[in-house]
Amino acid sequence: MASIAEHTGAGFVPTDRRTRARMAHFGLAGLLVFASLASLSVGASDVTLAEMLGKLIQGQSLTQLEKVVIWDIRLPRLVMGICVGAALAVSGAVMQGLFRNPLADPGLVGVGAGAGLGAITAIVLGGMLPAVMIDRFGNHLIPLAAFFGGWASTLILYRVSTRRGRTSVATMLLAGIALGALAGAVSGIMVYKADDQQLRDLTFWGLGSLAGASWAKVFSAAPIIVLALAGSFTLGRGLNGLALGEATANHIGIPVQRMKSLAILAVAAATGAAVAVSGGIGFVGIVVPHLLRLSTGPDHRTLLINAALLGAILLIFADVISRVVIAPAELPIGIVTAVLGAPIFLWILLRRRGLVDL
Amino acid sequence: MLDARYITVEIGKTKILHGVSFQAKPGEVSAIVGPNGSGKTTLMKAITGELPYTGTVMLNGQDPTRMKPWQLASIRAVLPQASVLAFPFTVIEVVRIGLRDGIAGDQEHLAMEALRHVGLAHFANRFFQELSGGQQQRAQLARVLAQVWQPVVNNVPRWLFLDEPVSSLDIGHQLDVMSMAQDYARAGGGVVAVMHDLNLTALFADHIAILSDGVCAAAGPPEQVMTDVNLTQVYGCTLRVNVAPGAGTTYLLPHMAGKITAQAAQN
Numbered sequence A: 001m002a003s004i005a006e007h008t009g010a011g012f013v014p015t016d017r018r019t020r021a022r023m024a025h026f027g028l029a030g031l032l033v034f035a036s037l038a039s040l041s042v043g044a045s046d047v048t049l050a051e052m053l054g055k056l057i058q059g060q061s062l063t064q065l066e067k068v069v070i071w072d073i074r075l076p077r078l079v080m081g082i083c084v085g086a087a088l089a090v091s092g093a094v095m096q097g098l099f100r101n102p103l104a105d106p107g108l109v110g111v112g113a114g115a116g117l118g119a120i121t122a123i124v125l126g127g128m129l130p131a132v133m134i135d136r137f138g139n140h141l142i143p144l145a146a147f148f149g150g151w152a153s154t155l156i157l158y159r160v161s162t163r164r165g166r167t168s169v170a171t172m173l174l175a176g177i178a179l180g181a182l183a184g185a186v187s188g189i190m191v192y193k194a195d196d197q198q199l200r201d202l203t204f205w206g207l208g209s210l211a212g213a214s215w216a217k218v219f220s221a222a223p224i225i226v227l228a229l230a231g232s233f234t235l236g237r238g239l240n241g242l243a244l245g246e247a248t249a250n251h252i253g254i255p256v257q258r259m260k261s262l263a264i265l266a267v268a269a270a271t272g273a274a275v276a277v278s279g280g281i282g283f284v285g286i287v288v289p290h291l292l293r294l295s296t297g298p299d300h301r302t303l304l305i306n307a308a309l310l311g312a313i314l315l316i317f318a319d320v321i322s323r324v325v326i327a328p329a330e331l332p333i334g335i336v337t338a339v340l341g342a343p344i345f346l347w348i349l350l351r352r353r354g355l356v357d358l
Numbered sequence B: 001m002l003d004a005r006y007i008t009v010e011i012g013k014t015k016i017l018h019g020v021s022f023q024a025k026p027g028e029v030s031a032i033v034g035p036n037g038s039g040k041t042t043l044m045k046a047i048t049g050e051l052p053y054t055g056t057v058m059l060n061g062q063d064p065t066r067m068k069p070w071q072l073a074s075i076r077a078v079l080p081q082a083s084v085l086a087f088p089f090t091v092i093e094v095v096r097i098g099l100r101d102g103i104a105g106d107q108e109h110l111a112m113e114a115l116r117h118v119g120l121a122h123f124a125n126r127f128f129q130e131l132s133g134g135q136q137q138r139a140q141l142a143r144v145l146a147q148v149w150q151p152v153v154n155n156v157p158r159w160l161f162l163d164e165p166v167s168s169l170d171i172g173h174q175l176d177v178m179s180m181a182q183d184y185a186r187a188g189g190g191v192v193a194v195m196h197d198l199n200l201t202a203l204f205a206d207h208i209a210i211l212s213d214g215v216c217a218a219a220g221p222p223e224q225v226m227t228d229v230n231l232t233q234v235y236g237c238t239l240r241v242n243v244a245p246g247a248g249t250t251y252l253l254p255h256m257a258g259k260i261t262a263q264a265a266q267n
Helices: A004-008 A017-041 A049-057 A064-099 A111-128 A131-161 A169-193 A196-206 A215-233 A236-242 A246-251 A256-278 A284-296 A300-324 A333-352 B040-047 B069-075 B091-097 B104-117 B133-147 B171-186 B198-204 B228-235 B257-266
Strands: B002-011 B014-024 B029-033 B054-059 B076-079 B159-163 B190-194 B207-212 B215-220 B239-243 B250-254
Touching: A017 A049, A017 A064, A017 A284, A017 A300, A049 A064, A064 A131, A064 A215, A064 A236, A064 A256, A064 A284, A064 A300, A111 A131, A111 A169, A111 A196, A111 A256, A131 A169, A131 A215, A131 A256, A215 A256, A215 A300, A236 A246, A236 A256, A236 A300, A236 B091, A246 A256, A246 B069, A246 B076, A284 A300, A284 A333, A300 A333, B002 B040, B014 B029, B014 B040, B014 B190, B014 B207, B014 B215, B029 B040, B029 B171, B029 B198, B040 B054, B040 B159, B040 B190, B069 B076, B076 B133, B091 B104, B091 B133, B104 B133, B133 B159, B133 B171, B159 B171, B171 B190, B171 B198, B198 B250, B207 B228, B215 B228, B228 B239
Parallel strands: B029 B190, B029 B207, B076 B159, B159 B190
Antiparallel strands: B002 B014, B002 B054, B207 B215, B239 B250
């Protein structure tokens, strides 16, 4: 009966995994500050943060250019990067907890595509709405539409792949492919209907980029993302319980149905808002939680917070890279995250091969 | 007191339970036995709210379906038949999952104490998935024990619902686990266990319900229920109940009368 581990001591984990996870909050927060400063210092123009701080300390006033570069270009971009990175990583972690599988990711299973369809529909058909509505909801229209697209696809996905509390991963991935294809097809029809200006918006948006960042976009997406993150952070114990199966989660006192609804809502809101302002940025949601689980364990109470921090850090660094590699032009950030993330994803698959049947 | 009445469960169009009533008292180990497919686990799942049923269930005089999940979780814990776990949690982390957030030091102490109880303290920091089947079962038992550690709180008994708690354990650990359940009951808590091993059941149960084809064939104290006639009828093979001399323990043996006759006929 005795397992091999019993004799060889394989699989021993240091007792202080929890302590490490809590320390990571501070370490990652510090790293986020550093990444933010780096992001504010780098860009197409040669304005640097150090220079400006020097000026400010000496009591000199900033030039108009410097003000514009920092305040209107780099700062909104930084804030958006933080929001989007945190949103993608946390919704990845929540979805993985909900589906009880480390391969679930909004980008992979069609939720991103659903949100994208919502956003595209809003871009193309938004003009048909009455002028009063456009005036009132103009800024929020695309994020809201993306949210509904993401919510509907998450719900469909969950319904299709979960039967009596058990989620079939194969069904989930296949349903995700089908949903993604369907959303893509309908998006194609929208693109076909779009006029020239809308096409330009769509192309720009579809590349996955923070380049279009503006305070208006930040204000439209950030509140939704902050709410979704706050909601997600309350799910820690519930998702831990869910790891033992739905029935057991219930037996240890977790209101499972309510928690699942909240999780689906939070994933849809965070993914929807992130996709609406930055397009399809992949792999953050799968790589960040995985790396954290490896280093600080799967306890969602600390994992979700660390995922928000590491997701933000990763996206800001990816954005910095996307701005320097082919400066003064920039790469779409989606390409950078894919180049970094896809190999890690493959590595995860290799590690799991033979261990767990998909 | 656990009082389940006229429990009927249908899965799809098949009726699994036909109006089964089952009572269990705190301070006793109550066992549900019966052949494969007789509805033991289904009854357990209905009582614990995992399956929809018609009929009534009252636990300590309250209707569990009207209680908040955390209220229910504070008076009863459920050990499932099969243990599942997503993500690489360690053994101690699994035990802690069942605890409500409280003072960290107390939780740590309680989780370790529960692991010590099932003899897994030295495995606390191993990955749960690396344990053998029997060890996983004991680790889950530790989680369940930790959840309702005190058998009585404010004069209200707490309950352990165990679905085949010893199914993958060796005989030593079977006895350990069953005595643990008995200790819990003796201290005032309630224990309801689905059991396969009739000898083990005879040894530890204070109250037995025998299910057969979705109905309760007999219920009561072991000496009344465990009879040659009852068991032979329900299990469809000849069983002989005996009492061990000295200890007075009830045990049973399968009677190979059929085979012997066949052999005799050949001779």
